[in-house]
Amino acid sequence: MIKTWLRNVIDSKLHPSITFTLTVAETWDELKDRFSAGNAPRVHQLKGELNECKQGRLSVVEYYTKLKTIWDExxxxxxxxxxxxxxxxMMAKEREEEKVHQFLMGLDTALYGTIRNNLLMEDPITSLTRAYALILREERHSNITKVKEEKQEAAMTTRFYGAGRGR
Structure with missing residues (x-):
């Protein structure tokens, strides 16, 4: 029954190559040997992406999500x-610490250099979720401050040009 199911779900061009297998295990092994690709090239590609992953113009959420996607795969x-x-x-703890370092290394130094240094000074090193939460909080605080400064600048510009035109 399972052998029939396999024949029904695979491409009909493959049928002649599995017709003479005696057991389902033989059929499965034949197909697996022929079509399973090694994971080494993909792992290498993912590790390369991880190595190149930097925040750049991404928000902290976008940057973390990009990293998390690679880590999960x-x-x-x-x-x-x-x-x-x-x-x-112990291995899981070590991997978690490695993720913290990768996350912190890819952050924009100009924006997050100080908080990154503070987090690295903690002993033991903070968890990934805590580091992410603190960096995200810093980004939000920075954005609020930036908006306030832009509003003040706009108000001052309006006053300056408004006062100059009245003369």
Missing amino acids: LANYSKVPKCTCGAAM
Whole structure:
């Protein structure tokens, strides 16, 4: 029954190559060997993207989302050993710290250099979610300050030109 299902879902051009397999396992192994591509090229590509990922003109939310997307896909290719000795937990903690460093390294230094340095001074290093929340709060504060300054500048310009025209 499963062999029939496999034949029905695969391209009909492949049927002759699996016609003489005796078991479903043989059919599956034949197809897997022929069509499964190694993950190394994709992992390499993702690690390259991660290495090149910088905030640039992106907002903190957009930048973090871009990083998180890459991290999540990389996690799909990663194999964490199952153990009772605590090594898997140590590996997860190390990966979390690596993500914090990657996130902080890609931030705009002019905007977030001070808060980045403060976060790096913490011992132990802060969690990724906390670092993200603090940087996001800093971005929002900076945006509010920027809007206030722009409004004050516009008001001063209006007063200056308005006073000059009245003469």
